[in-house]
Amino acid sequence: MPSPYVRRRRLAGEIRKLRENRGLTTDDLARLVFHSRTKITRLENAQIRPDLTEIMNLLDALEITGDEYDRICKLAREASQKGWWDRYGMSMGPRQKLYADLEYSAAAIRAYNQTAMPAVLQAPEFIASLVDLDRCQGKLDYLPERMTEARMRRQSELLRSDGPTYETVLDECVIHRLAVPPRAKIAQLRHMIGVVSQDERITVRVLRHDTEIPGGFLPKSAFYLYTFAEAGDPPIAVIDTVTTDLVLTQRGEVARYAAIYDRLRKVALSREDSVNFLDRVAKRLTDQSGSQA
Structure with a gap:
């Protein structure tokens, strides 16, 4: 579909x-x-x-x-067709419904995450901690249980045999600055490592905090790039802001974000080095917190 x-x-x-x-x-x-x-x-x-x-x-x-x-x-x-996400109504949140829709038929997804772990690669324990953080900011516009269920469904759709390729550049600051319990952070890192290690279509590239990004200004927000198999479906960029997601389809605007992504990807760690880096961080957090592996 x-x-x-x-x-x-x-x-x-x-x-x-x-x-x-x-x-x-x-x-x-x-x-x-x-x-x-x-x-x-x-x-x-x-x-x-x-x-x-x-x-x-x-x-x-x-x-x-x-x-x-x-x-x-x-x-x-x-x-006018309805996808699996429509069964959730608004209980999964309007923004997540948009992403589920775009992900379902995308041929390739590229993302830059500077404030959050990739939603489609999140572990349940980590999601629960994010809900706690969200509650600190006000009333939720979704049902936590349904949102979690939908997010895990998004992950299974991403990993289906005919799913899209997925690559994200993950800013290192997300790992250190997001105030979730150590156990949740460890679970998330190990979950992400497991998914990437088992599926060659999924790539995480860590952008170290002290890496210079030549060629222009720094990106001002997280964003996502989608391309589709059918020639008539134009590439789309979605810009993540605090209150909403901006959807761009104008060729020039999408191209600017694609160029930013290429700059970030070029200086980020390789797929293998990123997995090794995430593993080291998980082990260090485990040692510091006394959590069990």
Whole structure:
């Protein structure tokens, strides 16, 4: 199944283009199909799941026929599909639903993590500690048990035989600065080592805290890059901020983040050296805390 979110973005662009080519405003189109302007705007911004019947009526109103009609209906049908993550409603959190959607049909995922361990590589004990940290900041917008279940499902989907390649550059400061109990941190490091060691498609590259990054300014936030197998699905960059995730699809904007990622990857430790580094940190924490291996 292709990503419904990616298909919604493509469908949104098609509808906007059809409207503009006919010299119509959003108000004009709304009146033409007996919808509100708000609904048309949300459809053109990929903010709602499309209704196939409504899309067909819209195409009829715009006198779209033939191959173009069939192509856009196919996009609308795929954009309206539901994935495994929809069974969780909002209990897993809206941001995690977006990532689950994009991950499901991605061919390759690249990420830079400067504030958190990769969500799709987290251990249950570590996730529980993150929930405790989140509670310190206010009311949760998800159910912890369902969020944890969904996050582990994301991991199983990532590791399925036809899953995407995944590479993350992990800033070393995350390991030291994240205030979780030593046992949880040790469990997370060992879990990550185990996943990487067992699957060649999964790579973690540690960016040491004292490494210079030449070629430009430092990255200002964590971000994720997604590419897809189908040629019509453009690469996407998602920028992680405190309150929301910014989704970028403009070619130039995505290319800038891809270039930043390449700079980070170039100076980060190799896959093997990163695993060895994580192992040393886990052993040191175990010795310091008296935890059992």
